[in-house]
Amino acid sequence: MKKHMAKFLVFLLMFGSLAIHIPALEVQAADQAEAIVAVAKSQLGVKERSSNSDDIFYNDWYYGRRVNNNGIAAKYAWCAVFVSWCADQAGIPASVIPKTANTTDMKNRLINSGGSSHLKGSGYAPRCGDIIFFGSNASQHVGIVKFSSGNTVYYIDGNNTQTNPHGVHDSSCSLSAGNLWGFVTPNYSNSAPEVSAPSIHVWMSDTGMGNVPSVYRTGTSYYLCYELIDTASGKRFNEVASANYTITETFYKPDGSTAFSYSYENSDNNWISHVPQEAGVYRGKVEITGDYIGDAEVSFEVKEHKVMLHSWFSESKMGESASVSKKGTTYYLCYEIIDDETGELTSDLDGQNYTVTETIYKPDGSVGGTHSYSNSLSNWIGFCLEDEGTYKGVVTFTLNDCSASSNTEITVAHTHSYTSKITKRATCADSGIKTFQCACGKKYTENIPKTGHVWDNGKVTKQATAVSEGVYTYTCISCGSRKTEKIPALALKPGENGIPTPPLNSNPAGKPEVPSDTDEKPNLPLDTDKRDDASGKEEGENLETGKVFQDFAGHAEYEVISVNGSEICVEYTESTDAKASVVRIPNTVTAKDGTVCKVTSIGKNAFKKNKKIKKVIVGNQVKSIDANAFYGCRNLTSVNLGKSLTSIGTNAFSGCTKLKSLTIPAKVKKIGSNAFYGCKDLKTLNIKTAKLTSKGLGRKAFKGISSRAVVQVPRGKVKAYQKLFRQKGLSRKVKLK
Incomplete structure (x- = not known):
């Protein structure tokens, strides 16, 4: 008669540590x-x-x-x-x-x-x-x-x-x-039980007859192992008994279908292996038939690799991310393999054999450099960027049959070299234009201040008499324009008291006195220019805080926000060109009187609901963008922010639904509530600043950007920023790296 083994079940309980096999059997x-x-x-x-x-x-x-x-x-x-x-x-x-x-x-x-x-x-x-x-x-x-x-x-x-x-x-x-x-x-019973059948010890290992792994991942080989143990002596069954039996081992997939099965004859220890390709709960079953009948089972959960491959270009080895470089500079393609949940270097690959290959592609698509590393969680390759254009870095991770890749780009920007020529000469009454042009076709212009009239010493063109005023005439030595001044009538009639009448073309006093502010101002002819003094200087801007003036060449209006000695700072308040699609906020602007002012701010509502602008270039002197500055600019697709920017106001870019990419400069400390709310096409966001805090980042600042967006943050801030941005309304579907 066959001896029937008591069945027992071996569960493999996974809680992030070593698996535990639990025999639940009656031992004899x-x-x-x-x-x-x-x-x-x-x-x-x-x-x-x-x-x-x-x-x-x-x-x-x-x-x-x-x-x-x-x-x-x-x-x-x-x-x-x-x-x-x-x-x-x-x-x-x-x-x-x-x-x-x-x-x-x-x-x-x-x-x-x-x-x-x-x-x-x-x-x-x-x-x-x-x-x-x-x-x-x-x-x-x-x-x-x-x-x-x-x-x-x-x-x-x-x-x-x-x-x-x-x-x-x-x-x-x-x-x-x-x-x-x-x-x-203990007071053990002296009755001796019958000799028992062997017990089956079954477990899952990452090597043949090895230890139980702490985690199971797709694409990795695992081994269903077993031993037959004599319960009385604790020895392998074949060492103490002679029997005929067959052992059948079977792997079952999560859907219950058979992945692999194999049988052994009279073998009291062995294994079979399988490579899971999908996540889920797998089962391994060991059955004995012949002189003994019984089975044991083990289950284990296989998960996808919880690692993320992060790559970037940097000016230094494993340094901060950079997206624009200078021609002829050596840059480094860096990578890290990090845990998708913690943002730290993963420990999930300990003991695994994997390969990481880095490749740099030039702007023309040819390979600029490549190198492979074995079992390295982070590394880099260096390459000199010699050509203008966009370089592409591709990092590929390979583990058994599994692979993943990460791509990044860096652009060698074109360096403009401008030549200039005067395309309109300045005159006494009109400003001129100087045009600057690069070989690539890009150009810009600067105003040349009008020269202003240069008046001669003047002469009497009509002699004053006792009964009529005379005329004193000045002529511009540059353009020939004239201006006149009245000579008061003489107090005495000519010939009286021996006072002769002044001869024509003479100036009795050398030059008539300029009438005082209380005197009646002379009526100048229509073809003369108004002047505030005899030197011919035009009326000045009188720049002071709150003063508003227009830059006609730049099609913009500015307001003076601070005067500190010779340094005057102004705010860009609005565009005067209703049809402009490209707006450039300059570093400086020249007032009508020739004063050069720094443009340090973009004012509240400056471009609110402007449906024409598509591109904005913000100068490097601008430190703040005020509330609603670009609110509702639904056709705005590109924004280049200057390196001095520290503050972005509430709703500054809210509703810019076509904005696709953005770089937040390194000095930014404050981003107001709803600053980029509803920018649903914003998929690439490079945050260079490491200075954002819970106080500095407003609620819903980036809520509503594309769920497929990738947000790149400074190295070492991934974990902190992930928590901060989630608290402020950023979707959990958006990836921070």
Whole structure:
């Protein structure tokens, strides 16, 4: 008659630590002492699910639920629980070895149920199945004795601190050890059970007959391993018995279909392997047929690799990201393999054999450089960017049959070299134009101030008389324009009191006095220019805080916001060109009187709901963009922000639905609420500043940007910014790297 093995199920419980295999079987051995030792031996190597947590299935059995000490050491200490569990699995009743989590309680109940106690120093030689106790009144630790030899006792104990996480350990100590309390021999039954069939020990490993891995990933080979163990001796079954049997091992996919199966004849230990290609819960089953019938099963969850390949170009090895470089400069294509959840370098690939290949492509598509690294979580290659245009960096990660890639770009910007010529000469009355043009076709213009009239000393063109005013005429020596001044009538009639009439073309006083402010101003002819003094200087701008003036050449209006000595700062308040599609905010603007002013701000509502502009270039002097500056500019696709920018106001770019990419400069400290709200096409966002804080970043600042957007942040700020931006409304679908 065939002997039927008791079936038992082996669960592989994955909680981020070592897997745990739990045989739930009725053990039959020569006697109860050998049976409890056999069960204890089958548990060697089992560990807590996480380090120093007391989270282990023996406690699940004892408490009827899963427990965790949450950092409170020994809250659920389980050395006594382990002894109780082994006794239960060996079929030893609780009246012989009690079910308890307290070592002193276990010692007392063992003695009360007829067990024999042997204190340290009594000369007793401990035997197989004895229970060993440590600490005052057996209050510290407990284990199961295998045997003793000379002055040394050998035992198996749970919750052993020599493993990390704590686990089941093969231990020994001197019979005179300082913390040894002694031994209790339980009142084991003397009836010998029948000789049992072998037990099947089954587990999953990342090598043939190896250890249980801590995590399972797609694309990696795993091994379904088994051993047949004689429960009485703890030895391999074929060492103590002769039998005919067949072992069949089978891998099952998550959908229940068979992935692979193989059979062995009379082999008491072996394995088969399989490479999971999809995530899910797999099962491995080992069946024995022939003289013995039985099976055992293991399940394990396979997950996708939780790693992200991050690549960028930098001016230094593993330095900060850069998107624009100078021609002839060496830049570095860098990469990191990081955990998608924590943003830190991943530990998920420890012990894995993978390859990372970096390749740089020139603007013409040819390969500029390439190199491969083995098992390196971060590295770089350097390359001199000699051509103008966009270079592409491609980083490819390969692990077994799995692969991933990350692309990044850097542009060698064209350096403009301008030549200038006067395309309109300045005159006395009109300003001129100087045009600057680069070989690439780009050009811009500057105004040449009008020269102003240069007046001669003037002459009397009509003599004053006693009854009529005279005329004094000035002529511009540059253009010939004229202006006149009245000569007051003489107080006396000509010839009276011997005062002769002044001759024609003479100036009795050398030059007539300019009338005072209280005098009647002369009526000048229509073809003359108005002047505020005899020198011919035009009326000045009188620049002071709050003064508004127009730059006619730049089609813009400005307001003076500060005057500090010779430094005058102005704010760009609005465009006077309603049809402009490209707007350039200059570094400086020249007022009508020739004063050069710094443009340091873009005013509130400056371009609000402007449907014409498509591109904005902000000068490097601009430090702030005020609220609603570009609100609702629905056709705006490109914005270049200047390097001095520190503040972006509330709703500054809200509703710019066609804005596709943006770089936030390194000095920005404040981004107001809803600053980029609803920019639904914004897919590329390069944040160079590392100065943003919860106070500086407003609510919903980037809410509503594209869910497929990739946000690149400074190295070392990924984790902090990920938390900050999520708190401020950024979608969790948006990737930060």
